[in-house]
Amino acid sequence: MKRVAGAVVGSAVGDALGAPFEFGPAGAFSARFPAPGAGVEMCGGGGWDAGEATDDTQMAVHVAESLLEHGGLDLPDVFTRFQRWAADAPKDIGLQTTDVLTRGLPWDQAATAHYRAGHRAAGNGSLMRATPSAVYFAAHGRQATMDAARRISALTHGDPAAGEGTAIFHDLVRLALSGADPLEELSQTLAAVHPGHRERYAAILAPDWHPGQATEVNGAVWPCLGSAVWALRTTRDYEDAIRAAIDLGGDTDTVAAVTGGLAGAVYGLAAIPARWTEPLHVPLPGGGGRTLRLPHLLDLAHALVERHR
Numbered sequence: 158m159k160r161v162a163g164a165v166v167g168s169a170v171g172d173a174l175g176a177p178f179e180f181g182p183a184g185a186f187s188a189r190f191p192a193p194g195a196g197v198e199m200c201g202g203g204g205w206d207a208g209e210a211t212d213d214t215q216m217a218v219h220v221a222e223s224l225l226e227h228g229g230l231d232l233p234d235v236f237t238r239f240q241r242w243a244a245d246a247p248k249d250i251g252l253q254t255t256d257v258l259t260r261g262l263p264w265d266q267a268a269t270a271h272y273r274a275g276h277r278a279a280g281n282g283s284l285m286r287a288t289p290s291a292v293y294f295a296a297h298g299r300q301a302t303m304d305a306a307r308r309i310s311a312l313t314h315g316d317p318a319a320g321e322g323t324a325i326f327h328d329l330v331r332l333a334l335s336g337a338d339p340l341e342e343l344s345q346t347l348a349a350v351h352p353g354h355r356e357r358y359a360a361i362l363a364p365d366w367h368p369g370q371a372t373e374v375n376g377a378v379w380p381c382l383g384s385a386v387w388a389l390r391t392t393r394d395y396e397d398a399i400r401a402a403i404d405l406g407g408d409t410d411t412v413a414a415v416t417g418g419l420a421g422a423v424y425g426l427a428a429i430p431a432r433w434t435e436p437l438h439v440p441l442p443g444g445g446g447r448t449l450r451l452p453h454l455l456d457l458a459h460a461l462v463e464r465h466r
């Protein structure tokens with residue numbers, strides 16, 4: 158349970174901590190906060206209040222609430238919740254996600270139409286919201302959790318590359334929740350990736366890969382996942398993993414949200430500093446004016462695994 162709560166809260170904390178540094182240069186976080194706790198790291202800025210989580214966590218909460226209310230995956234319902242959220246003026250929303258959710262097409266056609274129209278569709282926008290579903294489906298085993306990841310990803314991201322990256326994340330979280338070292342088991346996870354996508358993911362998840370080798374900005378799914386795994390691999394605790402992720406610059410909230418989901422699952426809730434969880438809050442467009450705080454996220458995390466007890 159500590160790992161489950163660590164994953165859900167860890168992702169939200171990474172999102173909120175990284176948000177003020179989005180699109181900034183590499184090293185900006187360490188330059189401002191040279192040592193852990195040197196200053197109020199949950200600082201706000203760039204339109205975000207201190208501790209405010211962004212679209213990554215908001216969409217993740219909508220996925221979680223759909224899974225819980227429907228007792229499983231109801232794709233049309235998840236899509237409807239996303240549309241309701243998009244129509245309720247979220248502060249931030251990805252370009253691709255906006256286009257797909259506001260096309261007026263049915264849930265099973267919108268993302269495909271976007272992709273077929275030739276738009277780039279391998280952004281990290283489906284990976285960023287995957288922690289709750291990864292937690293929920295972990296008990297179902299590798300195949301089932303990876304399939305669920307692909308299907309939820311495909312609601313907004315028509316490029317199968319985004320689905321494969323999200324599927325890898327699901328399986329890494331599953332392994333971490335079981336107490337295994339997900340980095341030790343990477344070859345098995347990769348073996349379950351669609352053959353057409355395996356080589357590229359194997360390259361960015363390799364032990365010697367560095368985010369500096371990325372061929373795209375980290376708003377794309379491959380370097381985003383690669384950077385999160387790199388941040389986990391090259392550090393020894395949750396805090397340092399998050400610092401490393403934000404220090405990469407670029408899409409800092411999402412890279413840190415993905416890193417935080419993984420690192421939280423590996424190190425557990427106790428590894429996440431209280432000075433980061435206390436100011437954390439998740440305003441929820443499309444959620445009836447609610448704002449979620451730590452106790453709500455912990456309840457959500459518990460509920461996601463209770464179903465399988």
Ligand SMILES: [Mg+2]
Nearest residue numbers: 211212213410
């Ligand atoms: Mg965001």
